[in-house]
Amino acid sequence: xxxxxxxxxxxxxxxxxxxxxxxxxxxxxxxxxxxxxxxxxxxxxxxxxxxxxxxxxxxxxxxxxxxxxxxxxxxxxxxxxxxxxxxxxxxxxxxxxxxxxxxxxxxxxxxxxxxxxxxx
Numbered sequence: 001x002x003x004x005x006x007x008x009x010x011x012x013x014x015x016x017x018x019x020x021x022x023x024x025x026x027x028x029x030x031x032x033x034x035x036x037x038x039x040x041x042x043x044x045x046x047x048x049x050x051x052x053x054x055x056x057x058x059x060x061x062x063x064x065x066x067x068x069x070x071x072x073x074x075x076x077x078x079x080x081x082x083x084x085x086x087x088x089x090x091x092x093x094x095x096x097x098x099x100x101x102x103x104x105x106x107x108x109x110x111x112x113x114x115x116x117x118x119x120x
Contacts, residue, residue: 029036 031037
């Protein structure tokens with residue numbers, strides 16, 4: 001019978017613990033209480049401020065990305081212009097070399113023709 005008494009005591013203690021928990025939850029503030037609503041409003045305000053800060057950071061990041069893209073485009077454009085200028089300079093140099101070569105050949109041909117004319 002001693003065993004049954006221990007079991008009954010444990011069961012009674014468990015039931016009392018459940019009753020205490022129920023009373024505790026009954027005493028807990030309801031969602032309609034002004035304090036709970038004030039805390040909820042405060043949490044919502046904090047969350048909204050956090051979201052605003054996050055949006056501001058994201059906007060700043062986007063502006064930075066846009067600025068870097070614009071800088072990269074400007075650098076690429078400058079490099080392209082420099083390459084075109086170098087290409088034009090190279091083309092001019094080649095044209096001058098070809099013109100000089102043609103002029104030397106014409107001078108050589110003139111001298112050759114003059115020498116042949118003297119021999120006849």
